[in-house]
Amino acid sequence: MKSVDTSRYRSKTKQTEAALSRGETSTAGIHPSATERSRRTSLGRVRPQRPRWAVIGEHILETVIRISGISAILFVLAIFLFVFREAFPVLGSEEFSLVEFFTSIEWYPTSIKNVRYGVLALIAGTFSVTVLAMVFAVPLGLGGAIFISEFCGPKLRETLKIVIELLAAIPSVVWGFIGLTVMSRIIVQYTDAPVGVNMFNGSIILALMAVPIIVSIGEDALKAVPDSYREAGQALGATKWQLIYRVLLPAARNGLLAAVLLGVGRAVGETMAVLMATGHAVNIPHGILDSIRTLTANIAAELGEAPVGSEHYRVLFLTGVLLFTITFLVNLTADLVIRGVRRK
Amino acid sequence: MELKELLRTGLAASCLAISLLLNAGCGASENTEAAGSITIQNKGSDTMVNVAQAWAEAYRSVNPAVNVEVSGGGSGVGIAALIRGAIDIANASRDIKAEEIEEARQNTGREPIGITAGYDAVAIYVHHTNPINEISMHQLAEIFVEDGSITHWSQLGVTIPNVRNDKIVRVSRQSSSGTYEFFRERVLGGRDFELGSLDMNGSKEVVELVGNAPTAIGYSGMGYATGKVKMLKIAEKPGEPGVAPTVQTTLNKTYPIARSLNLYVLGAPEGAVNEYIDWILSDAGQQIVEISGYVPISIKNQTD
Amino acid sequence: MDHAGTISRFSSTEFSRQKDRVERVARWVFLAMAVVMIAPLVSIIAYLLVKAWPSLELEFLLDVPRNGMTEGGIWPAFVGTVYLVFISLAVATPIGVLAAVYLNEYAKDNWLNRVINLAVINLAGVPSIVHALFGLGAFVYGAKFGYSILSASLTLAIMTLPVIIASTREALASVPMAFREACWNVGATRWQTIWSIVLPNSISGILTGVILQVSRAAGETAPIMFTGAVFFKAIERGDFFAYRLDEQCMALSMHLYTMATQVPNVEESVPYATAVVLLGSVLIVNTGAIAFRVWLRNRKKW
Numbered sequence: 001m002k003s004v005d006t007s008r009y010r011s012k013t014k015q016t017e018a019a020l021s022r023g024e025t026s027t028a029g030i031h032p033s034a035t036e037r038s039r040r041t042s043l044g045r046v047r048p049q050r051p052r053w054a055v056i057g058e059h060i061l062e063t064v065i066r067i068s069g070i071s072a073i074l075f076v077l078a079i080f081l082f083v084f085r086e087a088f089p090v091l092g093s094e095e096f097s098l099v100e101f102f103t104s105i106e107w108y109p110t111s112i113k114n115v116r117y118g119v120l121a122l123i124a125g126t127f128s129v130t131v132l133a134m135v136f137a138v139p140l141g142l143g144g145a146i147f148i149s150e151f152c153g154p155k156l157r158e159t160l161k162i163v164i165e166l167l168a169a170i171p172s173v174v175w176g177f178i179g180l181t182v183m184s185r186i187i188v189q190y191t192d193a194p195v196g197v198n199m200f201n202g203s204i205i206l207a208l209m210a211v212p213i214i215v216s217i218g219e220d221a222l223k224a225v226p227d228s229y230r231e232a233g234q235a236l237g238a239t240k241w242q243l244i245y246r247v248l249l250p251a252a253r254n255g256l257l258a259a260v261l262l263g264v265g266r267a268v269g270e271t272m273a274v275l276m277a278t279g280h281a282v283n284i285p286h287g288i289l290d291s292i293r294t295l296t297a298n299i300a301a302e303l304g305e306a307p308v309g310s311e312h313y314r315v316l317f318l319t320g321v322l323l324f325t326i327t328f329l330v331n332l333t334a335d336l337v338i339r340g341v342r343r344k
Numbered sequence: 345m346e347l348k349e350l351l352r353t354g355l356a357a358s359c360l361a362i363s364l365l366l367n368a369g370c371g372a373s374e375n376t377e378a379a380g381s382i383t384i385q386n387k388g389s390d391t392m393v394n395v396a397q398a399w400a401e402a403y404r405s406v407n408p409a410v411n412v413e414v415s416g417g418g419s420g421v422g423i424a425a426l427i428r429g430a431i432d433i434a435n436a437s438r439d440i441k442a443e444e445i446e447e448a449r450q451n452t453g454r455e456p457i458g459i460t461a462g463y464d465a466v467a468i469y470v471h472h473t474n475p476i477n478e479i480s481m482h483q484l485a486e487i488f489v490e491d492g493s494i495t496h497w498s499q500l501g502v503t504i505p506n507v508r509n510d511k512i513v514r515v516s517r518q519s520s521s522g523t524y525e526f527f528r529e530r531v532l533g534g535r536d537f538e539l540g541s542l543d544m545n546g547s548k549e550v551v552e553l554v555g556n557a558p559t560a561i562g563y564s565g566m567g568y569a570t571g572k573v574k575m576l577k578i579a580e581k582p583g584e585p586g587v588a589p590t591v592q593t594t595l596n597k598t599y600p601i602a603r604s605l606n607l608y609v610l611g612a613p614e615g616a617v618n619e620y621i622d623w624i625l626s627d628a629g630q631q632i633v634e635i636s637g638y639v640p641i642s643i644k645n646q647t648d
Numbered sequence: 649m650d651h652a653g654t655i656s657r658f659s660s661t662e663f664s665r666q667k668d669r670v671e672r673v674a675r676w677v678f679l680a681m682a683v684v685m686i687a688p689l690v691s692i693i694a695y696l697l698v699k700a701w702p703s704l705e706l707e708f709l710l711d712v713p714r715n716g717m718t719e720g721g722i723w724p725a726f727v728g729t730v731y732l733v734f735i736s737l738a739v740a741t742p743i744g745v746l747a748a749v750y751l752n753e754y755a756k757d758n759w760l761n762r763v764i765n766l767a768v769i770n771l772a773g774v775p776s777i778v779h780a781l782f783g784l785g786a787f788v789y790g791a792k793f794g795y796s797i798l799s800a801s802l803t804l805a806i807m808t809l810p811v812i813i814a815s816t817r818e819a820l821a822s823v824p825m826a827f828r829e830a831c832w833n834v835g836a837t838r839w840q841t842i843w844s845i846v847l848p849n850s851i852s853g854i855l856t857g858v859i860l861q862v863s864r865a866a867g868e869t870a871p872i873m874f875t876g877a878v879f880f881k882a883i884e885r886g887d888f889f890a891y892r893l894d895e896q897c898m899a900l901s902m903h904l905y906t907m908a909t910q911v912p913n914v915e916e917s918v919p920y921a922t923a924v925v926l927l928g929s930v931l932i933v934n935t936g937a938i939a940f941r942v943w944l945r946n947r948k949k950w
Binding site: 061064066078082085086143144146148160162164167169172174176177178180181208240262265266270272296299303304308317328331332 | 667668670671674675677678679681682684685686688689692695696742743746747749750751754755760763764765766767768769770771772773774775776777778779780781782784785786789790806809810813837838839860863864866867868869870873874901904905908909919920923926927930931934935938
């Protein structure tokens with residue numbers, strides 16, 4: 001009788017152990033039956049053999065999958081690189097001063113006599129409309145999240161969640177159109193604004209766009225707080241409000257903060273809605289009824305005109321780099337904040 | 345398993361659809377005469393985009409084999425695309441600059457040729473309740489220019505009814521606009537605009553905004569007038585009578601802020617492009633110019 | 649000893665009455681907030697419908713723009729949007745699903761995985777104008793596709809990719825581990841497990857994620873404005889196959905923008921009607937996706 005080929009068996013066990021220590025969560029592919037050629041076992045049975053094309057095909061497929069996996073990184077890097085590549089040459093140019101770029105409010109890219117590239121007013125515009133939008137959106141969003149998560153019954157909850165999803169689906173150009181037509185009329189009628197398209201208009205529209213994000217992520221964060229917290233609070237005799245204010249909000253703090261940050265990211269990055277609703281005026285706002293211009297709207301309005309490769313073109317791409325950096329930092333912060341939750 | 349079959353049929357359907365689409369999609373590149381369909385790329389001035397679109401629409405019944413694609417973006421965009429050789433006809437509501445001609449020569453080896461397809465008067469719009477009727481070129485410049493001296497309506501001796509703040513709201517165009525550049529050159533004398541004006545994307549937006557804001561003043565093509573605004577008479581020098589923007593005053597050049605609407609091509613136009621331009625200059629094309637609110641290159645037999 | 653006054657056996661004290669008052673106020677405040685969220689949606693849709701009503705009819709959808717775009721319909725824009733959505737999702741879905749499969753089934757929990765997660769979140773947060781800049785630099789000029797449906801669709805594909813990855817991951821994660829373990833126990837390879845068990849059971853979540861991205865792809869203007877959308881292009885009424893991949897197209901989102909800002913003398917209801925068609929298509933598709941998700945969830949056997 002043939003002796004059992006234990007040497008091969010031993011090496012297979014080592015292979016399995018090595019794989020598990022590497023952290024492989026799946027042990028498929030290590031079991032010899034699936035991928036080894038047929039062998040006669042010690043009992044003389046023939047194991048079925050997978051056709052060669054299937055084995056090779058699977059390897060190719062896994063490579064494709066791995067490449068797809070890192071595709072997200074590739075695309076983010078590609079976006080940054082392509083945008084930076086177009087912007088880079090202007091940094092070395094003599095007429096262009098980075099200090100002037102960041103500190104001057106004078107934006108005259110097409111001037112005949114005195115070309116100036118100062119984006120301070122645009123940064124102020126983006127900043128002010130985002131802050132005002134968050135002033136509206138954060139209480140509404142958090143309040144809505146709290147309501148959906150704590151105060152309503154399951155049927156109402158489903159309905160409200162569907163409404164929020166539909167609100168999130170409204171395209172930004174439709175929001176811009178609403179700001180341009182509906183909101184501006186309302187604003188002119190009820191305030192003494194000289195024109196209806198201004199920072200106030202833009203921030204209302206942005207708030208309505210950011211609220212769904214804050215509500216859905218905030219609601220997830222509140223849902224993640226274990227029920228034991230709620231039960232403990234109720235056992236001590238707390239009312240709903242006390243429970244929310246003293247137990248749930250602190251417990252879900254990180255998730256809620258992340259929700260707000262992602263809402264901020266949406267507001268900063270919005271282009272079409274602010275292009276149509278804010279009046280597109282280069283100026284540092286002195287009141288909420290002033291018209292402003294944001295970084296995003298500025299690029300959208302001027303990109304088509306700038307001759308490819310010109311200084312104006314490159315400065316617009318540089319503004320794109322600035323925008324990308326801002327949203328990157330906001331998203332990074334949101335991610336770190338969420339990660340803080342996981343580590344707890 | 346139902347879901348598996350769903351998955352398979354879904355895959356098969358999308359493969360079929362994609363291959364159908366690609367078959368329809370893979371065709372000859374632009375501007376060839378293969379398969380009897382020619383595309384003319386027409387890009388540029390936002391002022392002219394409406395009349396360009398009306399031309400394209402009407403030309404389709406004249407010559408169905410020719411497809412004209414129209415896009416805006418501004419006179420600067422159109423000329424830049426022409427310089428790159430990406431389009432056939434650039435629309436510009438201003439004249440081409442010397443450096444643009446030079447660049448076109450360097451890039452493509454051909455000389456850009458301009459054809460005037462019509463004229464336009466840039467009208468100064470105010471809200472219909474604004475009492476003012478006339479303004480001089482100098483005052484206009486002082487309102488819009490950088491560090492200009494006129495910032496409130498009271499400085500012009502005008503009181504707007506029912507408003508608390510009589511600060512002048514300036515409505516302008518984006519810097520890619522030929523209208524913007526023309527205004528800067530003709531009214532401001534090449535100096536820069538004052539920051540803080542509301543810079544609108546399209547000619548229509550300017551008029552709509554002025555129509556909704558009693559303290560606003562803006563400039564746009566005269567074809568865009570609505571019932572909520574009125575056009576001011578412009579006096580070339582203070583003390584002279586103001587001239588209103590009309591077809592006649594544009595053609596006889598008494599209206600100070602009139603400009604030509606130009607088509608630019610690289611080298612002498614040939615083939616389908618030449619036919620299209622000829623048609624634009626013909627009565628049929630010029631009639632469309634008039635209907636769109638602009639001034640045709642000449643008026644024959646005016647019977648009004 | 650006194651406890652919180654909600655149990656009737658105990659008499660209510662001033663303290664407990666005060667708590668109840670605060671409680672009731674809080675309840676109303678939050679209800680008001682929820683109403684403030686819904687009210688704009690409902691009133692905006694109602695206002696748009698009312699303003700658009702004179703122009704809303706089937707002819708509006710099927711007809712081409714006439715008379716300098718002041719009359720007629722929006723057929724070329726509608727078809728263009730359909731092309732852009734279809735092609736961008738056809739490109740983004742395979743990449744997104746495979747990427748999610750990698751992240752959920754193959755990847756180990758190491759630094760690479762965290763970086764990928766970060767990249768997905770960042771890709772989702774990139775402003776749409778920066779996507780436009782990228783599309784311009786990479787597809788229009790870089791790959792020399794020029795201004796075309798192809799460039800515009802690829803730009804849209806990269807925009808919709810992160811959400812497809814995220815929703816597919818959730819769908820894959822919702823398949824219980826026991827299913828996979830059962831497959832491994834009978835000797836299936838990783839891919840065989842995924843293809844025959846995991847993917848079919850998560851298809852509902854994947855499809856929902858993809859369908860929800862239709863609204864994103866149809867609604868974005870900035871990325872297509874600079875890569876392939878055009879102000880006007882004449883195609884035949886009712887012709888569905890009019891566009892070629894290397895040509896430019898009209899699109900509903902771009903059409904709404906130009907109608908609102910550039911086309912004069914158009915009846916007031918026409919831009920509103922365009923907005924209604926765009927919004928309506930998006931909402932119908934989204935509601936369909938949500939209904940589909942609910943239906944499939946009810947059919948789940950675990």
